[in-house]
Amino acid sequence: MIGKPGLTLYGLFIVMALLAAAALLLGVAVSSILVLLLIYAALAYSINFITGMIGYVDFGHVLFMAIGSYALATLVSYYGANPLLGVGLGALLGLVFALGIGLVILRFRGVYFAITTVVLVLAAYNIVLQFPQLGAGGEIIVNLKFQPLATYFTIWTIVLIEIVLTYYVNRSRIGFGIRAIKNEEDAASAVGVSPRTLKLTGYMLGGLFGGAGGAVYAWSISGVTAGPAFDFTFSLLMLAMIIIGGVGTSIGPLLGAVVVYIPSYFLLTTVAQAQPLMIGLLVIIMALFLPDGIVGLLRRSNEHLRLVLE
Amino acid sequence: MQPKPRKLATRTTAIIVIVIVALVVASSGGVYYYVNYVARPPCASATSGNIKVGFTISLTGTYNVEGGKSLAGIQAAASWINDNGGVTVNGKARNITLDYYDDQSSSTLVPQLYTKIITQDCAQFLLAPYSSALTGAAAPLAEQYNRVMLSHGGSSDTIWTHGYQNVFGVLSPASTYFKNAIDWLVANHHSGDKLAILHADDTFSTAASAAAAKYATDQGLHVVYNEKYSATTQDLSTQLIAANATGADDLLGGGHFDDGLRIVKQLTSVNWTPKFISLLVAVTEPEFQQQLGGAANLVTGPSQWETIVTYSPATAQAANIPWYGPNETQFVNYYSKQSNAGSPTYHSGEAGAAVVVLADAIQTANSTDTTNVRQAISNMHIMTFFGQFKVDATGKQSGHSMVLVQWQSGGLLVVAPDAVASGTVKYPYTGS
């Protein structure tokens, strides 16, 4: 890694410590709210690997979330396995699928890649409907004892790992290569960086953590149903989170998760659509005027912040 | 970079760190205070005050029609109970208050909303949402937080296969929906008929149709077409053409309100007139006939309850079963006072019945404790305006019976079973 770990990493650790304390001290009411925040954050970090860092817009990232959800749901409801094994399986399958899919579709540039990811989600949804073992349109119930802290700290650990990994990648030589790809892919190969491997790695990391996040999500709502599992809203929210927070950064996904999720919780019972509406508006403004997100904005506004925020 | 900025950076950095940490600590303290002392007064213990019943209901989205009817039914029943002595616990009469939110027919919102209802709104008892799919999403929360939940709109048998202790159904399970229709076909010399089954792929429709297919085959009918369609399929022409091509005489299936409408509309456009049609859920809604006009005539459908079927204290006495709650006239009367309720359909009845049963269980248990109340429900056998209530060991309803209805000349008649029928089945369906 280049340089000593900066303020950002410690700041993120502090936030994670506070989140851990909140769950332990403030009771189930608060932890049930925060667990969803952590799940969103985990998914945001996962899409950050492929879209934020490498610049390949993955509209279909919910695919990995669904894979993770189904992995956990089937493992637990058919084999009575420990949910942690389900999370592991979800992560593993996410990784494997990302590898297989990535080998084929990462060669498509820009827009074509984006469209293909969308198409894959729809195809996967229709295929899953075919299999009664996968619920065939109905729900697979995960019937476990209620263990809110176990669920909470599983996703908490996942997010922590992602934060460290993201930070490390950004600060390492790999990070240079990745930023090179984002700006000009052909130039990257001229500098001796293999774009193909990097892209695939990014996509696989996205799949790994997307699957893990999806598995924990299924655990937290005790089940998975085909329609909601492949719901594009999740994909779009994940994308919105990193666009708003700041693509590719270490803080961005967590910040984006907070901005996207917390208002939604308060608006849940009034006009639940007001939140995605605002998110859409925010994304438009960010895309057109602030492509670096909030983190980018802060960095540009103040030289000291620029040194500190990553 | 030069030394000067580095020194500056260290000091400024330190300041920034302190500011950030302070902000975070301050805001988390603020959040803690807000959550625990402002937004949510600690849940008052259940020895006094109102009995809060919490639920989500689909006021918008795919299930909005059925959800609206269910909500009005719940409100009607709760008002009647409050006007007629409330719920007596330990000698004190307490009112029922309803705490509900719109779940927008989305199963993603259901867990979040129920968590809020239980942990922040402190609801003591729960009703499930409308539809088996949403009920499936809500049921785990009843177990997690140990609250009794009554299912009024979720009939799929699979709900009761997970060993839930707190979830009880008021309505007849999905597997019994098509029994009356098939019984009629068999009894009226139509065994040997070829049956086409086309159903939505959600848990409820699948359960109902799969049971129908099996029962039909057992009774001697030939199931020549049996397919499902996904909720997002808008165009069913090819399926209907394929079903027609198999030479089917009768068509069973559907899903909820939208698909029922869609099937009949597209039957017209592919020009197929089955001799007998029976569709889930949609048929009992007045809007079904309003939107389809002539095409709705002679379409049949299963129903949990109709206002013309009268259960009364007298019927209960004759059957030696205790009676509780409003009678049918009183329920319809209270129902009409609810805004935008239209006329009551079976969704209204089953939802209202859930409230009635819950109230009676609380009174019988003489307690608002979950364990006592669920014990009472498990042992209850009563009759309400909706019919009999008795659950089996898993919580599934076993005492209630369904009816078959048919649109005839713009009016909905109960055509089976004979004991409660107000008309007879007209056959065949002609499409107008």
Added chain:
Amino acid sequence: MVAAELIVADLAFGLMLGCVFSVVAHGLNMIWGVVKVVNIAHGEFIMLGAYGAYFLNLFAGLTPLETAPVDAAIGLLVGYAFYYAFLHRELRNKETITLQSEMVTLAATFGLSLFISNLAIILFTGNPVGVNYSPGTLQFGYLHVPIAALYVAILSVLIITGTWLFLERTFIGSTIRAYAQDVTATELVGANPAKVASLATALGFAVTMAGGALLTVWIPVGINPLMGALYAPISFVIVVLGGPGKMWGSLVGGLTLGVVIDVVQAFTTVEIAYAAAFLILIPVLVFRPEGLLKR
């Protein structure tokens, strides 16, 4: 063995459905081909066109066929607004669209998609609605063809032919085609690139919204604020199949998709048919990324 009549019926329905798919995707094709921008919110404008048909039917009794031109007019205005709001900044003074611009428009239109669909849920409520339009069926032997579907299919083909004629035979059309090939060259011949691009965008939106109106014939109970999530991917696949920028590509792609969806159903299930239709995209992109059409 599947009955031949069934396959023929499915083929007929598939072709008619395919025509509507084509016109729905055509607007996207035009914009993508000329301005090289992919509008992620494409599905939402289809949805708006469909709602247009619903409301005009509800309040003015218009059939979807009559609504289509009204929607097209609205689409023109919307298209101009869209161009100046989103694209003008990115495209002016640029010779070709850069990767950066591509990502920016992708992200911005994605935000627009979220915004419009949720605004629609708030304004129209999430309840599915439909348009009642059934002028009857025609009978060809055992084949019953709904007249509404037939009208709409014919109209779709007319629209696509019309845009082709416009681009090939009129002066403005050839200016647009010139812009599509080389932006700077357009300036050299005295045309204002912004005006050309905005016109192309406006036309694209006009066709999209008209397509949304025509689509309502096939979805009697399916007009809802989130329908864009299904028709946008369908449009993307169609445009890629036919080749972005090739006008007849919309028809080729649309018919292919419609036929695959309906005919494959005869042999397997609906879900497999849809999955297959979508997955066609991948081999096409791998082996023939410029699309199925020869030129």
